[in-house]
Amino acid sequence: MKTVAELLKLKAEKHQQVHTIASSQMVLEALQEMANKNVGALPVVDHGQVVGVVSERDYARKMILEGRSSAKTPVSAIMSAPVITVGTHQTVEACMAIMTDSHLRHLPVVENGQLVGLLSIGDLVKEAIAEQASLIQQLEKYIRGE
Template sequence: MNVAAILKAKGPEVVTVDPNATLGQVATTLSERRIGAIVVMQDRKVLGIVSERDVIKAIARVGAAALTTPVREAMTSRIITCGLNDSIDELMDSMTAGRFRHLPVIEDGELVGIVSIGDVVKHRIAETVMETEALKLYIATG
């Protein structure tokens, strides 16, 4: 199973934000949409990603005033991305090694989706269940 299969199941929608938006606006969007990260874009170009962790770090540094900080000052600008053909194992390796939970999906230089660790785990479990059922069927008919 690969990223394309995950996006086919969950859809390609990606919540994005302008780098001049405030962390308060981001926190509201994260809460309302029940998501953990937002891709920061300007002129159709991915500039970074801002996650719950980025918001918390900013608040820990400067207190409530952080909520008026522009996203560009708190976002993670060195992001790792993936492509549609990347496997679930590759995603798990990247996320584990980098200690992050969201990967923007880039294809031909365009943002086409985002996958979270929850998406990856859900599909990995489904894959394991299918393999188990296939083995049970093989043993029962063998």
């Protein structure tokens, strides 16, 4: 199975850049950034360290349902923390297990204390399907004697 480093290299160039937000910024700014970048979550970074993740789900559950104002509420009030991160050496399979066990949809990738990427459950599922398709193709060739 591929490592996180290999998977990050394969991601389309437009999806390699990680967009972040500070915990002191307002939720409205986070929503605008997610909409502008067409992403469902943003890592929350303070002083170069990942301190949480804020997602559309956090907004729906912790803002709308509680009647809060997104213009007056800081990201720190609704972000998911503490954050679970992985290193670039982890396998796709290990990341899927972490995300499944922890009920996560987004997983920040950290190397030497710095954020280097963000994996979504979709990224991992796409890779797992590609690996299975490749294995099936190899087995079919083996059966045919090629």
